[in-house]
Amino acid sequence: MSCLYRKSMEIKIQKEKIRRELLNRRSRIPEEEYLERSERIVSRLLRLPEVINARTVHCYISMNNRREVNTHGLIKELIHSGHNVAVPITHTESGTLTHTRLNDFEDMQPNAWGVMEPRTGEKVAVEDLGLVIVPMVGGDLNRNRIGYGKGFYDRFLQHVSCPSVGLLFETCLMDEIPTEPFDVRSEERRVGKECRSRWS
Numbered sequence: 001m002s003c004l005y006r007k008s009m010e011i012k013i014q015k016e017k018i019r020r021e022l023l024n025r026r027s028r029i030p031e032e033e034y035l036e037r038s039e040r041i042v043s044r045l046l047r048l049p050e051v052i053n054a055r056t057v058h059c060y061i062s063m064n065n066r067r068e069v070n071t072h073g074l075i076k077e078l079i080h081s082g083h084n085v086a087v088p089i090t091h092t093e094s095g096t097l098t099h100t101r102l103n104d105f106e107d108m109q110p111n112a113w114g115v116m117e118p119r120t121g122e123k124v125a126v127e128d129l130g131l132v133i134v135p136m137v138g139g140d141l142n143r144n145r146i147g148y149g150k151g152f153y154d155r156f157l158q159h160v161s162c163p164s165v166g167l168l169f170e171t172c173l174m175d176e177i178p179t180e181p182f183d184v185r186s187e188e189r190r191v192g193k194e195c196r197s198r199w200s
Contacts, residue, residue, distance in 0.1 A: 011178045019146055022138040022172045026067040029169065037169055038070035045133075046077065050163045054130030056084040058099055061108070061116045068135050069167035076105050086124040089117050090152060097156045099124040132157065132164040138172040146177050 029037070045051060059075055062068040078085050079102070086099040090111065100121035102108070108116045134153055138146045145166050147153055157164060 014178045015146060016149065018174070018177060019137055019149060022146070022174075023066075025171050026137075026169065029067055029171070034064075034067055035070065039073070041069050041167055041169075042071070042074045042077075045074065045165065045167070048165070050131050050165065051078075054083065054162075056086060056124065056129050057131045057133065058086045058088070058124075058129050059133040060135040061087050062135070063115060069169065071133065071167070072105065074133075075102065079103065079105065084124070086129065087118060088152075088156075090115060095151060095155060097152050099126070099129070126156075126159050127161070129160065129162050131162055132160055134164050134166045136166045136168040136172070138174055138177065139166055139168050140174045140177040142176065144177045144179050 051057065057078055059071055059078065060068070061075070062071040064070055064072070075085055075087070085102050087102045088097040089100055090097060090113075092113075100118045101124050102118050102121060107120070108118055111117050134145065134157070135147065136145045137148060145153075
């Protein structure tokens with residue numbers, strides 16, 4: 001076994017341990033507190049110039065039962081304020097995302113894994129995106145993020161030239177997260193309760 005392979009496996013084990021711990025922390029946030037903290041994050045996000053100036057915004061549809069920062073109200077507000085909103089459709093066999101314009105939040109249904117996706121809609125090209133709002137299990141002070149371990153957003157973000165913003169609760173912010181070569185950092189900001197406004 002090569003040293004490089006051994007090191008890679010050690011990082012994967014470390015990340016999985018961190019992921020479990022952060023998901024456990026997030027799951028313990030009480031419902032009322034979860035909604036309040038999500039609302040504060042969204043309110044702050046909507047004031048960012050990256051959001052205000054973006055014509056087309058990619059935004060994940062939060063799985064609220066997993067305590068992802070709630071983006072349901074955010075998506076509705078973006079649509080109401082005249083932004084083009086693109087939401088992801090997950091293709092598990094290829095490990096990729098495609099992006100569909102959403103005109104009405106109610107025009108969605110759960111996929112086979114329970115994740116909400118549009119019933120129909122116009123496909124949106126990656127090069128047309130002006131901002132990407134990224135889900136996070138956790139993040140660190142160096143703009144590294146940790147997701148669910150499937151790499152969907154890492155692969156997607158490799159092709160994105162616009163700013164990206166990660167949403168997380170302060171309880172899921174760490175000093176440092178171990179990284180692998182394919183991990184993609186958020187380019188611009190993380191937004192969370194009492195967090196600094198810019199990753200740099």
